[in-house]
Amino acid sequence: MAITAGSVRHQEDDTLRGEAEAKKDTSFSQKPETDQSASTADTAEVSQFREPPRNIHNPTLQDLQIKVYPNPGSGIFHVEINNTRPRQFKFGIYDLTGKEIWQRTLMASIGCKTSINLHPYNDGIYLLKIQSGNQQRVIKLLKQ
Secondary structure (H helix, E strand, C coil): CCCCHHHHHHHHHHHHHHHHHHHHCCCCCCCCEECCCCCCCCCCCCEECCCCCCCCCCCCCCCCCEEEECCCECCEEEEEECCCCCEEEEEEEECCCCCEEEEEEEEECCCEEEEEECCCCCCEEEEEEEEECCEEEEEEEEEC
16 A cells, blocks of 8 residues: 555544544543544544543542651551542551451541551561552551
């Protein structure tokens, strides 16, 4: 297949037309939109993907800023989560064999703060699992 100056210009015109139409369109979809006006025999298919907007009023657990300090620490670890709406958090500490050694559930209105005491446990690596709904994050803690 030979590409001529006319087919390149035709493809550029279609691409610019698709971009202008995309700017007018305010809806969001997860399905790709395909430009059907160009012939697939002499030009490549042009697809436009749009990412749906994130819901700023209900951020996921991955979007929240979580601070754990001091880490490494000698036994007391502080956890701060910058949630902006009420939500329930379940905290669990696991050793490296997967055994849960500590657990706490908190309902936090705005901003969640808690402390974890690992003084009774041996020095080493522990995993802090934070759950909210069906979402979770795991943070490695080093007790020394």
